[in-house]
Amino acid sequence: MTENYRVVAVNGSPHEGFGNTSQMLTMLGENLSREGLELEEIFLSQYQIGFCTGCATCLESGSCWVRDDYNSVARTVLEADAVILASPVYIFNVTAQMKTFLDRSLGYGHRPRGDWKPGLALSVSGGHGETWAADYLGQVLRLFGAFPVGKFTAIAVGPGEFLGREAVEARAADLARDLARAVKEGRRYPPTDQDLRYWQFMSNLIKENRDFMAADYEHWQELGLFKSFEAYVGQTRSKAAMGEIPAKASRKHQQEAPQTEANPGTESHSGEPNTARELLAMMPGALNPAEAQGFTATYQFDISGSENFTAHLVIADGQATFHEGAADHPSITIKTPAEVWLAIARQELDGTTAFLGGQFRIQGDLSLLIKMKTLFIT
Ligand SMILES: Cc1cc2nc3c(=O)[nH]c(=O)nc-3n(C[C@H](O)[C@H](O)[C@H](O)COP(=O)(O)O)c2cc1C
Numbered sequence: 001m002t003e004n005y006r007v008v009a010v011n012g013s014p015h016e017g018f019g020n021t022s023q024m025l026t027m028l029g030e031n032l033s034r035e036g037l038e039l040e041e042i043f044l045s046q047y048q049i050g051f052c053t054g055c056a057t058c059l060e061s062g063s064c065w066v067r068d069d070y071n072s073v074a075r076t077v078l079e080a081d082a083v084i085l086a087s088p089v090y091i092f093n094v095t096a097q098m099k100t101f102l103d104r105s106l107g108y109g110h111r112p113r114g115d116w117k118p119g120l121a122l123s124v125s126g127g128h129g130e131t132w133a134a135d136y137l138g139q140v141l142r143l144f145g146a147f148p149v150g151k152f153t154a155i156a157v158g159p160g161e162f163l164g165r166e167a168v169e170a171r172a173a174d175l176a177r178d179l180a181r182a183v184k185e186g187r188r189y190p191p192t193d194q195d196l197r198y199w200q201f202m203s204n205l206i207k208e209n210r211d212f213m214a215a216d217y218e219h220w221q222e223l224g225l226f227k228s229f230e231a232y233v234g235q236t237r238s239k240a241a242m243g244e245i246p247a248k249a250s251r252k253h254q255q256e257a258p259q260t261e262a263n264p265g266t267e268s269h270s271g272e273p274n275t276a277r278e279l280l281a282m283m284p285g286a287l288n289p290a291e292a293q294g295f296t297a298t299y300q301f302d303i304s305g306s307e308n309f310t311a312h313l314v315i316a317d318g319q320a321t322f323h324e325g326a327a328d329h330p331s332i333t334i335k336t337p338a339e340v341w342l343a344i345a346r347q348e349l350d351g352t353t354a355f356l357g358g359q360f361r362i363q364g365d366l367s368l369l370i371k372m373k374t375l376f377i378t
Pocket residue numbers: 013014015018019020021022088089090091092093124125126127128129156
């Protein structure tokens with residue numbers, strides 16, 4: 001028995017059912033139905049959807065108070081297995097109908113649902129602006145926590161007069177197959193730099209305005225989205241791709257080493273550090289030898305907050321050693337409250353976000369901070 005998968009296409013063209021946008025959706029729909037997916041087209045121009053008034057109530061209370069057709073259309077989209085945002089180009093961009101619908105969806109942009117359903121961005125023009133509009137719609141999909149499996153664009157010089165119709169039809173077949181596979185196999189696409197920037201921006205914004213953006217804050221807390229970029233995109237980092245990382249060997253080496261000032265053995269009984277000092281002292285044991293090979297640097301830590309001390313790690317000859325006090329010539333100095341560094345190590349706080357948000361500061365070479373992500377195994 002085949003499952004019934006539903007793809008919902010939001011069409012911003014006023015040419016309902018016969019326009020070029022609809023014709024491209026029909027091409028997709030025919031191919032999707034062969035794959036067992038049903039395409040439902042929503043013509044925005046058939047609905048009463050008023051402009052967003054910018055009241056931002058949706059960020060505070062979680063829904064839009066305006067009583068028109070917006071909420072029922074949004075519900076249909078949210079319940080779909082995949083979403084297509086489709087619009088012709090009107091003056092270099094999407095139509096006003098599409099833009100109004102997207103503006104009214106602000107709350108969903110702030111509160112991505114975390115299921116990352118697949119989607120498609122579609123646009124057609126008379127010869128200028130369709131790739132731009134499709135890029136925009138693709139970005140909007142990502143902002144709402146969906147991922148576009150591709151962009152479907154065409155130029156039509158008149159109604160139904162596509163340039164290179166065969167190529168357009170072939171593209172529709174390819175994209176429909178990709179979309180069907182993404183839906184049926186629960187496929188995910190790799191996260192992008194756009195996702196990362198959006199997550200950094202939005203998590204900061206919502207935390208800083210938590211009173212006003214109460215619904216957003218609660219949503220991010222509930223889904224654990226503040227915790228890390230991995231949590232936000234719902235994907236975990238893989239260690240297998242590099243082969244087996246010899247973390248155990250590295251730790252064993254540390255355990256066998258004599259307990260000197262450089263290796264004070266301050267690890268707590270559980271193996272988890274309780275203090276920033278314990279954490280730093282344990283870091284040599286987490287060194288990734290593959291990354292440390294041929295790499296030399298001195299990382300100094302000026303710890304403040306609940307602890308107050310300076311220590312440094314020397315990385316040389318494929319090994320790391322811990323030392324109390326300041327270094328003679330640190331390559332980088334990280335000035336951080338103990339709580340912040342511990343939260344980053346426990347993956348309760350994303351290091352990049354903390355840095356960009358000014359929760360800790362550095363002096364020296366920024367690239368060495370970035371290198372830490374791979375230099376130590378978490
Ligand atoms: C108000 C308006 C503005 C338009 N602006 C552009 C434009 O900036 N660039 C372009 O190439 N085509 C433009 N077009 C042409 C449409 O994008 C083109 O005819 C498209 O195929 C219409 O799709 P539809 O039949 O699905 O509505 C415009 C059309 C209208 C009515």
